[in-house]
Amino acid sequence: MDQEDRIALFLDYENLALGFRDHHGGVPFDFRPIADALAERGRVVVRRAYADWSYFDEDRRMLTRNHVELIEIPQRMGASRKNAADIKMAVDAVELAFERDYISTFVICTGDSDFTPLVHKLRELNKRVVGVGVEKSTSALLPPACDEFLFYDRLEGVEIPPARSRRARPARQPGADTAPAEVSPHEAPQAGTPRHEAPPREAEPEAQAAEEAARDVDRLAALVAQTVAGLQGGAGGEVTASRLKRTLLRKDPTFTESDYGFRTFGELLRHLAGTNVVELAEGPAKGDPEVSLPEHGDREVAFGLLRSVVVDITGGDGAVALSGLKDQLRRARPDFSEQKLGYRSFLQFCKAAATAGAVRLRWSPEADDYLVTPQSG
Numbered sequence: 222m223d224q225e226d227r228i229a230l231f232l233d234y235e236n237l238a239l240g241f242r243d244h245h246g247g248v249p250f251d252f253r254p255i256a257d258a259l260a261e262r263g264r265v266v267v268r269r270a271y272a273d274w275s276y277f278d279e280d281r282r283m284l285t286r287n288h289v290e291l292i293e294i295p296q297r298m299g300a301s302r303k304n305a306a307d308i309k310m311a312v313d314a315v316e317l318a319f320e321r322d323y324i325s326t327f328v329i330c331t332g333d334s335d336f337t338p339l340v341h342k343l344r345e346l347n348k349r350v351v352g353v354g355v356e357k358s359t360s361a362l363l364p365p366a367c368d369e370f371l372f373y374d375r376l377e378g379v380e381i382p383p384a385r386s387r388r389a390r391p392a393r394q395p396g397a398d399t400a401p402a403e404v405s406p407h408e409a410p411q412a413g414t415p416r417h418e419a420p421p422r423e424a425e426p427e428a429q430a431a432e433e434a435a436r437d438v439d440r441l442a443a444l445v446a447q448t449v450a451g452l453q454g455g456a457g458g459e460v461t462a463s464r465l466k467r468t469l470l471r472k473d474p475t476f477t478e479s480d481y482g483f484r485t486f487g488e489l490l491r492h493l494a495g496t497n498v499v500e501l502a503e504g505p506a507k508g509d510p511e512v513s514l515p516e517h518g519d520r521e522v523a524f525g526l527l528r529s530v531v532v533d534i535t536g537g538d539g540a541v542a543l544s545g546l547k548d549q550l551r552r553a554r555p556d557f558s559e560q561k562l563g564y565r566s567f568l569q570f571c572k573a574a575a576t577a578g579a580v581r582l583r584w585s586p587e588a589d590d591y592l593v594t595p596q597s598g
Contacts, residue, residue: 225263226326227264227266227323227324227326228263228265228267228324228328229266229326230255231313231328231330232331233307234271234284240358244356249279252283254377255376256472258376262351265471268287269310271306272291272294272306273293310336318343324348326348326350327350327351329367337360337363340363340367351368354373357374439561442493443558443560448469449465449563451565452464452468453513459504459511460513461505461510462486487508497519499513500512523557523559524580526553526557528595530549531546539594542590542592543571581593
């Protein structure tokens with residue numbers, strides 16, 4: 222643990238939360254994706270957010286649940302209040318840099334270029350600086366000043382419904398309305414056909430429990446694959462089983478492998494290795510294997526599946542929109558999950574498939590979506 226980065230997080234809340242809402246149709250800001258991303262980079266020892274919290278009642282509760290210290294900047298004098306929040310945050314960050322030598326990384330959550338001098342000063346003090354901002358409201362000056370910059374919109378767990386999702390909602394509702402309508406005809410002849418009705422009812426709880434357990438293990442596999450990918454791509458270095466377990470616990474302190482039916486974490490990893498989610502190799506210490514994502518196998522199969530589905534939809538000539546394509550893959554292969562392959566989003570998976578030459582991917586302003594075409598040859 223002594224080799225882990227200690228992280229201090231400073232959140233310019235109004236800039237980040239309001240920027241995200243303004244550019245994404247009022248979608249609520251969620252702190253959890255930031256917490257998960259930082260868990261892969263080290264141990265967060267300071268979490269502070271700056272705002273006039275009288276305007277953010279629900280947000281205040283959400284941040285408090287995530288153990289963020291709320292620094293109150295009352296709004297009294299218009300624009301000067303925003304300057305006061307910026308100054309307070311900058312002073313606190315520099316003060317902490319001098320007082321806490323063990324803090325190696327500062328995370329500055331804002332898109333405001335006014336914080337560029339703070340970033341430069343922290344780096345002068347031999348601190349690593351990670352920026353987090355909303356893509357469309359981040360100044361072009363800020364990301365190059367940081368050691369690493371994360372766009373909040375792209376973090377795992379940030380749900381941004383596309384504009385066309387509003388059209389998709391009516392399509393879901395008929396399905397939801399149809400389900401009760403299908404149940405009532407079965408209920409009507411129930412008295413006359415007890416033998417047909419009783420067995421499904423008795424078997425249903427067991428079937429649901431088995432289905433739920435399978436889903437839980439699938440979610441766990443996706444979580445482990447994402448975490449390994451984040452550790453490999455973020456902090457770098459070998460990912461040992463002990464390091465992976467610590468990171469999972471930072472993401473969810475209640476995590477325990479026994480909840481998924483495994484006696485030890487090593488048993489869990491061996492199960493995931495057996496299903497080709499991860500690969501295990503001898504680590505630096507006995508009983509602490511190195512964990513990595515498979516270089517081949519399921520990934521190439523998934524790329525081939527993507528290409529064949531696109532060919533089936535387009536007839537080999539034409540393009541298909543990215544939105545809805547994942548559902549088509551799941552119809553062809555119900556167990557498909559890009560997350561179990563280590564990709565944080567379906568878009569990231571498609572970009573990897575394009576890099577591998579399985580498909581072509583391009584942005585279409587007319588469709589307001591990515592278009593996918595099969596790669597010839």
